Each structure stands twice: as C-alpha cells, then as structure tokens.
Amino acid sequence: MSFGRWPVAAGIAIGLVLLPMGAAVADPKPTIGQAKAKLDKLNDKADKVVDRFNTATERYKNAKTTYSKLNDNYKRKLATVATLRSQVINMAVDSYTLGGDVTSWPGLIGTGNPEDRLNGLALAGQLSTERAEKLAAFDRENRGLKTERDKAQDALVSADKERDGVEKERSEIRKLIAEQKKLLTKLGAYNAGNPNSVGIKYTGPASGNAAAVLRFAFAQVGKPYVYGGTGPGGYDCSGLTQASWRAAGVSLPRTTWQQWAWGAGRKVDINDLQPGDLIFSEGLGHVSIYAGNGQIVHAPQTGDVVKVVKLSDYGNRIVGAIRP
Incomplete structure (x- = not known):
C-alpha cells in the first residue's frame, strides 16, 4: 500500500533521516482522497x-x-x-x-x-x-x-x-x-447535512407522475444520508426513491433489491431513460432517480447528503433501470 506517491518503505526511510534520534515515527496523515477512498469501500460493503x-x-x-x-x-x-x-x-x-x-x-x-x-x-x-x-x-x-x-x-x-x-x-x-x-x-471533508433543508426547485423536463417524483426528491437535497433512513430528516438511497415515488401515488417496496425485483417487468434500456426512472448501480447496492438532462438525484453514502450529480459519474457501474 502507498500513501500519495511515496511507498511506505521509502516514507519510513526518509522519516528516519529527518527525525532526531530517539523520536517516534508517526504514521503519515492520510489525504482527503485516501480517507474518502477507504470510506467508499466501507460504504460499498455497508x-x-x-x-x-x-x-x-x-x-x-x-x-x-x-x-x-x-x-x-x-x-x-x-x-x-x-x-x-x-x-x-x-x-x-x-x-x-x-x-x-x-x-x-x-x-x-x-x-x-x-x-x-x-x-x-x-x-x-x-x-x-x-x-x-x-x-x-x-x-x-x-x-x-x-x-x-x-x-x-x-x-x-x-x-x-x-x-x-x-x-x-x-x-x-x-x-x-x-x-x-x-x-x-x-480533514474538513464530512458533510453532516441539514435535516431541515428545503432543497432546490426542480426545473427539468419531467411531466406527469415523474414531475411530482422529482419535485419531491429535489426538495430533499441537502438532507443527510442516513442508513435505514426513510425521511423526513434523512434518507438512504432506497428510502429516498420510495418516498419520492410515494409522493406521486406509487407504492414501491422498501429496499434496493426489492425495488429491482418489483420492476422485473418494467426494465428500460439505459439509453432510453426518462425522468423518474430508477437507476440501479454498484451491484444493486445503490439506486438513484434519473432527473433528465444527464443528471440523477440520489442519497449517496455516509458523510454526504442528498444531491444532484451527473449520470456519467457512475460509468460502467450501472446495472440497469426500471420505470415505475
């Protein structure tokens, strides 16, 4: 394992040269990127x-x-x-x-x-x-x-x-x-979020039920990611999708796997996405809502908040999509 661009052995050797005799050798302080990378791995498992x-x-x-x-x-x-x-x-x-x-x-x-x-x-x-x-x-x-x-x-x-x-x-x-x-x-990189956030206004191309879904989801932007959260003060990924579609009068199952199974007959090609579609990624460990214009709204992981990001950020980690 290496920290930054320096191998561990090299880092220790340099430390021994620079430190006075008898001084303890402290572990290098991980960078924000390294801390987030470790957190990402934990979150994937979690x-x-x-x-x-x-x-x-x-x-x-x-x-x-x-x-x-x-x-x-x-x-x-x-x-x-x-x-x-x-x-x-x-x-x-x-x-x-x-x-x-x-x-x-x-x-x-x-x-x-x-x-x-x-x-x-x-x-x-x-x-x-x-x-x-x-x-x-x-x-x-x-x-x-x-x-x-x-x-x-x-x-x-x-x-x-x-x-x-x-x-x-x-x-x-x-x-x-x-x-x-x-x-x-x-490291100053933890976003606790605001359980009382009023979010942002949705101005995308959705219509009908999907518009109601996205208006609700965008109104949650800024609220913290909470494991097992179903709102109103915080959400996990499937808690947000369930609550958003409930706002449009559609009852979804609670968990990511259950939502994927529920939509077995409603799958859509990732190239034919429409606003409101549910996008599954990370080996079905995560679900988000397509907002249109190449964007998604989702509750990502611990230390983060409900946010709007580019769909392209997920790259080849997308498993598929369904249309409730």
Missing part, C-alpha cells in the same frame, strides 16, 4: 449489509402483521366456539330436564300435556342439532386457522433470527464508518 438488514426488517414486519391478524382471528373463533359449545350443552341439559327419560311412557304421560312435551323436545332437539352442526363447522375451521397461525408464528421467529443476524454485522460496519466519519471531520 450498502449490501444495510440492504439485507432492511429486507430482513421488512420481512419481519410483514410476518408480524400476518401473524397478528391470524392470531386475532384465531382468538375470535375460539371465543365463538366456546359460546356455541356452551349453547349446545345448555340445550342438551334443557332437553333432558324437559323430557326426562323420553324412551319410557311415564316420561311422556307425566304431568303436563304429552303432545306439548313432544313438540318442545323436537324444537329443542332441532336447535341443539343446528348449534352442534355449527360448532362442528367452527371446530374444523379453527383447526385450519390454528395451522396457518402456527406457520405464521414459525415465519415470524425465522424472520426475527434473520434480522438479528444481520443487525450484528451492521453494527460492526457502523463502528468502522463512525471512525471514518471522525477522520473526514478532522
């Missing part, structure tokens, strides 16, 4: 981890929602079954009390009108049968619902474990990036 984390989090949220709905439904059905079971038992008790031993003549010719007794037994039996049939139907439905609920619970546990696993990896990368942020701050 982008993929954070996208996996966001995907895992979305999967967890969906699993939790599904489980909660099924569990609530299951509990309501259990309550209904309990009520029906109680009614069936009560009807059976009432029938027995009313008829006694209905197989014997004494039970029919005892006190009261036997015909009225028989009618009462028939009605009670009919009601009891209806409730029993309804109870059996609910029991069958409940068994199926319990199976679905249990599967949803398993999915929830699995999604929770996946999220925890990625969270550990993400925490480690955040520590490394925190170190780089300190370094960039010392």
Whole structure:
C-alpha cells in the first residue's frame, strides 16, 4: 500500500533521516482522497449489509402483521366456539330436564300435556342439532386457522433470527464508518447535512407522475444520508426513491433489491431513460432517480447528503433501470 506517491518503505526511510534520534515515527496523515477512498469501500460493503438488514426488517414486519391478524382471528373463533359449545350443552341439559327419560311412557304421560312435551323436545332437539352442526363447522375451521397461525408464528421467529443476524454485522460496519466519519471531520471533508433543508426547485423536463417524483426528491437535497433512513430528516438511497415515488401515488417496496425485483417487468434500456426512472448501480447496492438532462438525484453514502450529480459519474457501474 502507498500513501500519495511515496511507498511506505521509502516514507519510513526518509522519516528516519529527518527525525532526531530517539523520536517516534508517526504514521503519515492520510489525504482527503485516501480517507474518502477507504470510506467508499466501507460504504460499498455497508450498502449490501444495510440492504439485507432492511429486507430482513421488512420481512419481519410483514410476518408480524400476518401473524397478528391470524392470531386475532384465531382468538375470535375460539371465543365463538366456546359460546356455541356452551349453547349446545345448555340445550342438551334443557332437553333432558324437559323430557326426562323420553324412551319410557311415564316420561311422556307425566304431568303436563304429552303432545306439548313432544313438540318442545323436537324444537329443542332441532336447535341443539343446528348449534352442534355449527360448532362442528367452527371446530374444523379453527383447526385450519390454528395451522396457518402456527406457520405464521414459525415465519415470524425465522424472520426475527434473520434480522438479528444481520443487525450484528451492521453494527460492526457502523463502528468502522463512525471512525471514518471522525477522520473526514478532522480533514474538513464530512458533510453532516441539514435535516431541515428545503432543497432546490426542480426545473427539468419531467411531466406527469415523474414531475411530482422529482419535485419531491429535489426538495430533499441537502438532507443527510442516513442508513435505514426513510425521511423526513434523512434518507438512504432506497428510502429516498420510495418516498419520492410515494409522493406521486406509487407504492414501491422498501429496499434496493426489492425495488429491482418489483420492476422485473418494467426494465428500460439505459439509453432510453426518462425522468423518474430508477437507476440501479454498484451491484444493486445503490439506486438513484434519473432527473433528465444527464443528471440523477440520489442519497449517496455516509458523510454526504442528498444531491444532484451527473449520470456519467457512475460509468460502467450501472446495472440497469426500471420505470415505475
């Protein structure tokens, strides 16, 4: 590895000549370019981890929602079954009390009108049968619902474990990036951004939904890049694209990978871009919005802000584009 144009060995040799005897040899202070290059590498790795984390989090949220709905439904059905079971038992008790031993003549010719007794037994039996049939139907439905609920619970546990696993990896990368942020701050190259930035006005060629998308995105310019950020004070790359298209009434999935998969049938050639198209780069680790006139608006990386840059800055790192 070299710092600037001097190899490490040469740098140390020169330092030994220039420093007084006994003085400690300090590591050369990295340049802004070197610090940013290191940060870029960390961000490339972190982008993929954070996208996996966001995907895992979305999967967890969906699993939790599904489980909660099924569990609530299951509990309501259990309550209904309990009520029906109680009614069936009560009807059976009432029938027995009313008829006694209905197989014997004494039970029919005892006190009261036997015909009225028989009618009462028939009605009670009919009601009891209806409730029993309804109870059996609910029991069958409940068994199926319990199976679905249990599967949803398993999915929830699995999604929770996946999220925890990625969270550990993400925490480690955040520590490394925190170190780089300190370094960039010392070098005066860290842009903290302004969570309350009002951005800039979009004056490009977009129309229709795309115009609404870009008006929103440009209004976020100057706000900080935040891992996992979905606004309004800061965004990560897919958080910005999702929020921008939501402003135009279109619901996009949360993460870069999910947005790419969602747009599988909406891909466009990079040479036929229109304002509002989503451009994927860095091995699907990053997504931006085409603004027209060869420009994109995006939330780039830690230590930077939502900004408008030239599309050509991405060179051959572009994977493809979709049109929501």
